[in-house]
Amino acid sequence: MNPAFHQPVDAAQVPRFAGLSTFMRLPAVTSPAGLDIALVGIPWDGGTTNRAGARHGPREMRNQSSLMRRVHPVTKAAPFSLANVADLGDVSVNPIDLLDGLARIEAGIAEIVAAGAIPLCAGGDHLTTLPVLRAVAKARPVGLIHFDAHSDTNDTYFGNNPYTHGTPFRRAIEEGLLDPKRVVQIGIRGSIYEPDEHGWAREQGIRIITMEEFVQRGPSDVMAEARAIAADQPTYVTFDIDSLDPSMAPGTGTPEIGGFTTREAQAMLRLLGGVDVVGADVVEVSPPFDVGGMTALAGATMMFELLCVMAGTLARRR
Numbered sequence: 001m002n003p004a005f006h007q008p009v010d011a012a013q014v015p016r017f018a019g020l021s022t023f024m025r026l027p028a029v030t031s032p033a034g035l036d037i038a039l040v041g042i043p044w045d046g047g048t049t050n051r052a053g054a055r056h057g058p059r060e061m062r063n064q065s066s067l068m069r070r071v072h073p074v075t076k077a078a079p080f081s082l083a084n085v086a087d088l089g090d091v092s093v094n095p096i097d098l099l100d101g102l103a104r105i106e107a108g109i110a111e112i113v114a115a116g117a118i119p120l121c122a123g124g125d126h127l128t129t130l131p132v133l134r135a136v137a138k139a140r141p142v143g144l145i146h147f148d149a150h151s152d153t154n155d156t157y158f159g160n161n162p163y164t165h166g167t168p169f170r171r172a173i174e175e176g177l178l179d180p181k182r183v184v185q186i187g188i189r190g191s192i193y194e195p196d197e198h199g200w201a202r203e204q205g206i207r208i209i210t211m212e213e214f215v216q217r218g219p220s221d222v223m224a225e226a227r228a229i230a231a232d233q234p235t236y237v238t239f240d241i242d243s244l245d246p247s248m249a250p251g252t253g254t255p256e257i258g259g260f261t262t263r264e265a266q267a268m269l270r271l272l273g274g275v276d277v278v279g280a281d282v283v284e285v286s287p288p289f290d291v292g293g294m295t296a297l298a299g300a301t302m303m304f305e306l307l308c309v310m311a312g313t314l315a316r317r318r
């Protein structure tokens with residue numbers, strides 16, 4: 001372990017409920033310089049079409065992330081020994097101006113990328129992934145492993161509005177940020193607007209693995225295909241908390257029954273080892289609809305799962 005790496009506050013010295021709330025009890029820093037992985041909040045839900053509240057997600061995920069310990073129980077990855085990680089705070093947002101909000105998020109993430117660190121973001125609604133991709137994929141298109149109940153590849157809402165949390169991946173493909181042949185969406189379900197709702201996405205080459213297909217095949221088989229689609233090239237991982245069943249994650253904007261168990265989702269994230277992850281996020285945690293912090297806890301734990309595979313892959317590639 002590099003002794004210069006940031007370490008979480010020791011829960012045997014300071015109880016988990018005490019002290020300032022930061023992601024995984026890591027130090028709060030103001031610059032990404034020297035970080036391998038930057039934990040960053042994006043408290044913005046300006047793209048939400050129905051139940052708002054994901055703007056409150058980062059703060060509650062920080063709170064619940066105090067339950068994370070130092071070592072992964074299955075892989076034994078110790079992310080704070082393998083990589084230099086810290087809480088970089090929240091990017092600047094604008095809650096009353098959508099386009100300025102997107103520009104501020106992109107600028108904040110671009111600073112992280114310029115410093116050579118990998119962003120692991122806590123949303124925010126799913127539109128926040130678009131400006132993150134604008135920063136992460138500026139130099140070349142990236143692949144995408146996308147856990148969600150929804151494809152989020154619709155075109156426009158409420159007239160000709162192109163930017164909502166139902167459209168980010170259509171915009172990202174149009175803008176050349178994603179290589180659609182290296183995009184896989186896992187867990188897609190729920191009622192749709194029209195029978196061919198996912199036709200555009202499939203025409204681009206996106207691989208859609210519905211919940212029904214996931215149930216038939218299971219986590220190992222599905223993730224073997226996802227890793228093959230990512231193809232050892234730069235890949236972004238986005239985890240919409242509404243991919244989980246709302247009985248386990250009720251605090252979200254667009255719940256759909258019949259989702260992943262938290263255990264299934266953990267099993268899949270653990271199978272991301274070796275993927276060249278250039279950025280990741282957990283989005284759509286909406287504390288106003290949460291019960292006892294359970295959704296924020298699920299979100300914080302998925303961030304820890306992502307952090308463990310990201311740190312492990314970084315260390316192996318060094």
Ligand SMILES: [Mn+2]
Binds near residue numbers: 126150
């Ligand atoms: Mn989504």
